[in-house]
Amino acid sequence: MPAxxxxxxxxxxxxSLKKAASKFRFQLxxxxxxxxAKLSKLAGKGTxxxxxxxxITTLAPNSFSKVLSDRYIVAVSGTNxxxxxxxxxxxxxETLVSTKDVVTNADGANLQQGIVSGISENLKAxxxxxxxxxxxxxxxxxxxxxxxxxxxxxSRDQMDRNYDLGSLAKSWRTAINKTEDLAPVVVAxxxxxxxxxxxxxxxxxxxxDSGASWTRDSVxxxxxxxxxxxxxxxxxxxxxCDLKQPEAQYVVDLDDSTLKSLDGNIxxxxxxxxxxxxxxxxxxxxxxxxxxxxxxxxxxxAFKTISAPAGRFSTIDFGSCQARLLLAKNPAGWxxxxxxxxxxxxxxxxxxxxxDGRDLSWLWEVDFEQLKGRKVICTGARAQDLAVRLTxxxxxxxxxxxxxxALDSVSGQIDVVTTYSPFQEMxxxxxxx
Amino acid sequence: MKIVVLFQSVLGIYGDHGNAIVLQxxxxxxxxxxxxVFVEPGDKIPADGNVYLLGGGEDKxxxxxxxxxxxxxxxxxxxxxxxxxxxxCAGYQMCGNTxxxxxxxxxxxxxxxxxxxxxxxxxxxxxxxxxxxxxPDGSEYLITGFENHGGATTLGPKAKPxxxxxxxxxxxxxxxxxxxxxxIGLYPHGPVLPRNPGLADHVLExxxxxxxxxxxxxxxxxxxxxxxxxxxx
Numbered sequence: 070m071p072a073x074x075x076x077x078x079x080x081x082x083x084x085s086l087k088k089a090a091s092k093f094r095f096q097l098x099x100x101x102x103x104x105x106a107k108l109s110k111l112a113g114k115g116t117x118x119x120x121x122x123x124x125i126t127t128l129a130p131n132s133f134s135k136v137l138s139d140r141y142i143v144a145v146s147g148t149n150x151x152x153x154x155x156x157x158x159x160x161x162x163e164t165l166v167s168t169k170d171v172v173t174n175a176d177g178a179n180l181q182q183g184i185v186s187g188i189s190e191n192l193k194a195x196x197x198x199x200x201x202x203x204x205x206x207x208x209x210x211x212x213x214x215x216x217x218x219x220x221x222x223x224s225r226d227q228m229d230r231n232y233d234l235g236s237l238a239k240s241w242r243t244a245i246n247k248t249e250d251l252a253p254v255v256v257a258x259x260x261x262x263x264x265x266x267x268x269x270x271x272x273x274x275x276x277x278d279s280g281a282s283w284t285r286d287s288v289x290x291x292x293x294x295x296x297x298x299x300x301x302x303x304x305x306x307x308x309x310c311d312l313k314q315p316e317a318q319y320v321v322d323l324d325d326s327t328l329k330s331l332d333g334n335i336x337x338x339x340x341x342x343x344x345x346x347x348x349x350x351x352x353x354x355x356x357x358x359x360x361x362x363x364x365x366x367x368x369x370x371a372f373k374t375i376s377a378p379a380g381r382f383s384t385i386d387f388g389s390c391q392a393r394l395l396l397a398k399n400p401a402g403w404x405x406x407x408x409x410x411x412x413x414x415x416x417x418x419x420x421x422x423x424x425d426g427r428d429l430s431w432l433w434e435v436d437f438e439q440l441k442g443r444k445v446i447c448t449g450a451r452a453q454d455l456a457v458r459l460t461x462x463x464x465x466x467x468x469x470x471x472x473x474x475a476l477d478s479v480s481g482q483i484d485v486v487t488t489y490s491p492f493q494e495m496x497x498x499x500x501x502x
Numbered sequence: 503m504k505i506v507v508l509f510q511s512v513l514g515i516y517g518d519h520g521n522a523i524v525l526q527x528x529x530x531x532x533x534x535x536x537x538x539v540f541v542e543p544g545d546k547i548p549a550d551g552n553v554y555l556l557g558g559g560e561d562k563x564x565x566x567x568x569x570x571x572x573x574x575x576x577x578x579x580x581x582x583x584x585x586x587x588x589x590x591c592a593g594y595q596m597c598g599n600t601x602x603x604x605x606x607x608x609x610x611x612x613x614x615x616x617x618x619x620x621x622x623x624x625x626x627x628x629x630x631x632x633x634x635x636x637x638p639d640g641s642e643y644l645i646t647g648f649e650n651h652g653g654a655t656t657l658g659p660k661a662k663p664x665x666x667x668x669x670x671x672x673x674x675x676x677x678x679x680x681x682x683x684x685x686i687g688l689y690p691h692g693p694v695l696p697r698n699p700g701l702a703d704h705v706l707e708x709x710x711x712x713x714x715x716x717x718x719x720x721x722x723x724x725x726x727x728x729x730x731x732x733x734x735x
Contacts, residue, residue, distance in 0.1 A: 225515055233560050233604075288511040294562045296543055400517075427629070428648045430692035433520025453725040457696055460721050461520075461527050468721075 095135055098128035099189045106186070122182030125189060133181045136188040137197070137213035143361060144209055144253070146201045147221025147264070149402050150350040152177045153342065154221060155200040156378035157351055157371075161358035162198055164367040173198040177379040180205055196361075203237055207244035210253065218253040218271075219357045221350065222281070223263040224401040225431070234263060238291060241267045256357040258349075259317045262305055266291035266312060277356050278317035279349035321352035328352050336365060341376040346405050380492070385499030387476045392416065392485045396492045398426070400434040403486070407439060410484040415440070418449035418472055418491030425488040429454045437462040448475035449491045473498070503529055503709065504537045506551035508577070509559075509567050511542055513593060516650070518557025520693025521588065524702050525553060531717060534710075543567070547576030552709040553586045556593030558651075558691045561603035564592045571596075571613055581615055586684040586708040590694055594679065594687030595620040595653055604652070615685045617658035623674050626652040630733040631670025631690055633678045635701070643700040644668075645678070646729045647690020655680070655689075664688050669733050684708045696722075697729060 106121035125132050143162065145155045159173040172194035174187025179202040188197055201209050203223075209215065220241075223234050245252055245267070257268035259276040268274045290297055295309030306313035318331045321338075323345045328336045338351045351372055358368045377383035384393045397406040421427050429451060437445075437458055445466040447455040452468050459466045469475040472491055487495070496502035507514075507522045522538055529536045541547050543566070554577060559567065571577050581587060587597070595601040598618035600609050605622065612620075631649045634642055645665055654674035657663060664679030664686060665672070672678025672689050679688030686705065688694065695702040699722055703714055 235560055235562065289560075289563055289566070294566055428516070428650065428692075430517035430520070430648060433517030433523065433693040433696065434514075453721070453728055456721050457725050458520075460719065461523050461696065463527075 095125070095129040095132055098125045098132065099192075101125075101128065102186065102189065121189070122178065122180075122184070122186030125185050126182050132185050133208070134212040136185050136192070137209070140188075140194070141196045142199060142209075142213050142215035143196070143217040143219070143357060144199045144201045144206070144213070144215040145219040145221065145357075146203055146206045147219075147258070148203065148224045148399060149405070150221050150346060151179065151200045152381060153347055153375070153378045154219060154350040154354050155198055156375045157354040158219070158357055159198040160371040160374055161354060161363050161368040162196060162361055164371050165361065165363050166196060170194050171196045171198060174200055175379060181208070184209075203241075207240045210241075210244040210248055214248065214251045215253045217357050217360050218255050219353050220255060220257040220264045220268055221353060222258055222261045222279075222401075225399060225434075235291065238263045238267050242270055245271050254360055256353055256360060258353060259315050260305075262297055262312070262314075263291050265315060269315075274315075275319070275356050275360060276315045276317040277353050278314075278320040279352055280321035280323040281346065281349050319352060319356045321349055323348050328355055334365070336369060339369065339373055341373055342378075342382055343409050344405060380496040380501050383496075383499075383501060384482075385495060385501065387499065389477055389480045390483045391481065392476060392483050392495070394492060394495060395484060395486045396489065397486055398489055400431045403431070403435040406486045407435070407437075410486050412482060412484045413442075414444040414446050414467075414479060414483070416446045416448060416475055416479065416483055416485040416487075417455055418475070418485065418487045418495075419447065419451040419455045420449045420488050420490040421451050421454075422490045424493075425490050432458045437464055440464045446475050446478065448472050449488070503534055503553070503706075504539060504548070504551040505553045505555070506539045506541055506548060506580075507555050508541055508547070508557075508571070509543055509563075510540050510557070512563035513557040513559040513567055515560065516558050516591065516692030518555070518590065518593075518692050521555050521557070521590070521695040521702075524693075524695040524699070525555075525706060528699065528702055528717060529706055532714060543570055547571070547574045547580075549576045549579035549583070551580050551585055553588070553705060554580060556587065556589035556596060558591030558593060561606075564596060564601075564603055565610055568596045568610065568612060572611070577613070578615070581683070581685060584684060584711070586705050587615065587686070588695075588705050589616075589685070589687040591649075591651055591689060591691035594689060595651075595655065597685060597687045598655065599658070601653070616680045616682050616687050617660035618655050618673075618680050618687070619658070620653040620655045623652055623654035623671070626650075627671030627689075629670065630729065631672070631678075632668045632730060632733045633665035633670070633672060633690075634668055635665040637700065637704065643698075644726075644730055645688070645690065645694070645701060646697045646726060646733065647688075647694045648692070649689045650691055651689055653689075697726060 102121035102124040172191040179200045254273045255268045255271040256275045258264050258279045260279050260281050290307040292312045293310040299305045304314045320329045326338045381396050395406040397403040447468045452470050456468050526536045589597045597616040598612040601620040628650045633645045661680040661682045663677035664681050667678050
């Protein structure tokens with residue numbers, strides 16, 4: 070806390086007065102943050118959630134643990150699908166208690182500041198459904214003691230920040246190990262070996278077979294470093310130690326969009342969202358919502374109300390074209406999004422700011438060769454990196470560095486597969502942010 | 503021409519696959535027939551390849567891949583027969599006499615095809631990098647890339663530094679990478695050849711033992727000038 074703040078000088082022997090001062094400090098900080106967020110929004114700089122969170126956490130440094138305390142927390146983390154899963158889960162939990170009793174960081178701001186900012190929107194809410202960045206998970210578990218923790222998947226993402234997936238997974242595992250009797254009930258994707266290695270230390274785990282076939286992102290066993298192998302049914306196991314795909318309480322069938330529970334019930338997952346991966350996300354959200362106490366039928370109805378979580382999959386009318394935004398942040402996300410992108414031409418805005426990941430090496434992990442026969446409009450600050458990738462993939466392209474001009478160059482329905490910063494820019498341009 | 507990609511599933515975490523694509527296409531566009539072979543742990547390593555590629559991987563993968571390559575011997579036979587090897591990042595460290603990984607001080611025996619030794623650097627190097635490489639014909643060529651490693655590499659008398667660092671960390675002593683015969687190792691990770699077609703053609707020339715006609719691809723020149731300008735800014 071800066072020395073200039075008068076409240077830092079309170080030195081009262083009476084504990085209750087101290088508490089009151091601390092509460093007052095937080096509320097004052099939240100008030101200032103709200104004003105700043107409104108100014109930021111007026112200035113056209115996004116939702117203002119980040120600035121608000123930054124102000125609160127600066128003025129009241131313990132605000133992260135403060136907003137988490139005395140609240141029933143359901144947290145969602147993993148590399149891909151966090152935002153959508155959080156939206157699905159929040160909608161489901163709102164069927165259980167009134168909307169004003171649930172708070173969520175709906176805009177996808179998932180670092181400490183974003184979480185503080187999100188919760189400060191509704192401090193009276195007893196339940197918080199939180200999207201949590203992978204790096205924040207250990208601290209959240211330590212200070213927030215979530216009741217339920219959803220673990221989606223681990224894949225390579227922004228390696229300029231997360232050097233080693235194994236270390237990231239280890240930090241989660243250690244955090245769960247240390248919580249002992251305050252450990253969350255973990256709802257975990259049984260198809261992901263790293264997730265299984267983390268979740269298996271929790272005292273209570275609900276395994277969900279997400280239907281997502283095992284990817285080569287984790288070819289070595291997280292427990293013993295031996296090779297992993299898959300049986301013909303797609304179930305993985307280690308060739309040396311005991312680690313293997315656990316038997317799941319819920320099994321997602323991606324081909325017919327259903328979820329089968331261990332007690333024999335089959336539920337149809339009907340979403341207003343594209344993509345098989347969202348059926349997987351819904352499977353995990355369903356299991357978590359049941360754990361929270363929601364009714365199966367109500368959960369499924371609530372899922373149908375989610376169509377563009379934080380702008381993902383939304384269609385924006387830019388005048389000449391109507392652009393469907395497919396956000397892709399890493400090779401796994403690009404692989405999923407390219408399968409959804411159907412139009413010809415396609416627009417692909419590429420940037421490499423901190424929020425996108427500063428290293429574009431991943432461009433060479435994505436199978437752009439599948440776009441042969443279609444034309445790609447490369448745009449954004451790093452359009453030329455994509456242009457060279459497409460040259461070697463022998464895919465036709467045009468480079469229009471300016472995003473607005475690229476959007477104006479086409480007409481009708483168009484799919485836009487984009488990295489994070491241009492995605493946010495298009496939401497702003499379309500007035501959705 | 504046979505291009506062998508070694509252990510892509512565990513040593514390909516930064517889009518290292520791009521190097522194989524670039525070598526294959528640049529050979530093919532010049533009318534050279536190519537074959538791309540992916541060798542995974544458990545497979546026998548063919549000794550009849552012309553170019554071998556080793557990429558970057560996580561610590562555990564780096565150690566187990568080194569052990570497998572030492573046991574198999576196929577790569578060593580190929581190098582004796584004149585094949586070229588391009589190794590980046592963790593792959594470069596593996597090529598040395600010894601290396602350590604992460605915070606663990608245990609010294610691990612490397613492949614010994616480059617006379618270099620790698621230990622933990624004081625600080626991790628992450629970011630765009632640039633170095634100056636003097637080509638066999640004496641001309642200067644800038645190598646642009648992205649490095650992300652925690653190693654400091656010392657060269658012995660048999661290896662010569664590949665390039666002089668202009669921006670970034672490289673080996674940690676002002677140089678980057680090493681060359682010894684037909685083996686080249688360097689720190690810029692993953693797809694280093696897409697940004698550096700001059701280096702790609704050098705690897706092809708080493709493997710084929712002949713000079714190649716230049717390819718005109720202005721889109722790559724434009725990318726190079728953008729990246730070089732950005733990193734010097």
